[in-house]
Amino acid sequence: MRNTWRLGILAALTTAAIVVAGGARAAEIEGAATLVDAEAGKRVWSQTAGCIRCHGWAGDGTVEGPGFPAGTNLRKVVLDAVALKEIIRCGVPGSAMPSFNRNAYGSLPCFGMTAAQVGQQRPPTGEVSLADTQVDNLVGYLLAKVMNRGPITKEACLDYYGPTNAFCERY
Numbered sequence: 001m002r003n004t005w006r007l008g009i010l011a012a013l014t015t016a017a018i019v020v021a022g023g024a025r026a027a028e029i030e031g032a033a034t035l036v037d038a039e040a041g042k043r044v045w046s047q048t049a050g051c052i053r054c055h056g057w058a059g060d061g062t063v064e065g066p067g068f069p070a071g072t073n074l075r076k077v078v079l080d081a082v083a084l085k086e087i088i089r090c091g092v093p094g095s096a097m098p099s100f101n102r103n104a105y106g107s108l109p110c111f112g113m114t115a116a117q118v119g120q121q122r123p124p125t126g127e128v129s130l131a132d133t134q135v136d137n138l139v140g141y142l143l144a145k146v147m148n149r150g151p152i153t154k155e156a157c158l159d160y161y162g163p164t165n166a167f168c169e170r171y
């Protein structure tokens with residue numbers, strides 16, 4: 001069942017790739033009205049939405065606390081801005097990946113499905129409902145620092161935690 005949705009998601013979302021410059025604070029992503037703020041997006045990732053609880057600070061799928069379902073290793077995943085935005089707002093049907101928009105499967109179209117159509121496969125509702133600007137900023141951050149980045153490096157760790165963090169010695 002889940003794989004069926006997944007195929008639908010991918011088929012619906014094969015749009016032009018978006019490029020966000022590596023270290024850029026402000027970036028352009030498809031579908032966003034204005035330049036996105038990747039630094040603000042980092043705060044949504046680590047604090048506001050708590051993505052790191054299930055995906056880990058680096059997005060590698062390391063759970064940051066007991067009881068959280070392990071999220072996908074996003075460092076191995078290629079998704080464009082449009083796909084990311086829909087997944088964040090709508091969640092992943094049939095999985096523990098929550099939806100972070102309160103209108104998902106209602107006034108917000110999600111993978112072409114209404115609440116009735118998604119039925120039992122409807123993903124859990126996230127603890128917060130994010131504004132579209134927050135989602136765009138988050139997408140900018142993910143594209144710049146997380147998605148498809150490969151194994152965690154010391155550089156990535158110092159970039160995230162700050163240049164003098166002893167925690168990063170492990171990488």
Ligand code: HEC
Pocket residue numbers: 045049050051052053054055068069070071072074077079084087088092095096097098100138
């Ligand atoms: C409660 C745990 C949890 C939280 C919180 C969470 N995720 Fe997830 N996420 C998951 C799980 C589990 C999956 C795998 C879904 C599946 O089985 O396909 C996933 C999948 C994803 C995917 C799809 C990856 C792919 O290969 O298709 C993206 C992108 C993603 N999460 C981003 C985020 C972002 C960004 C946030 C914060 C706004 C977040 N997640 C918060 C658990 C979580």
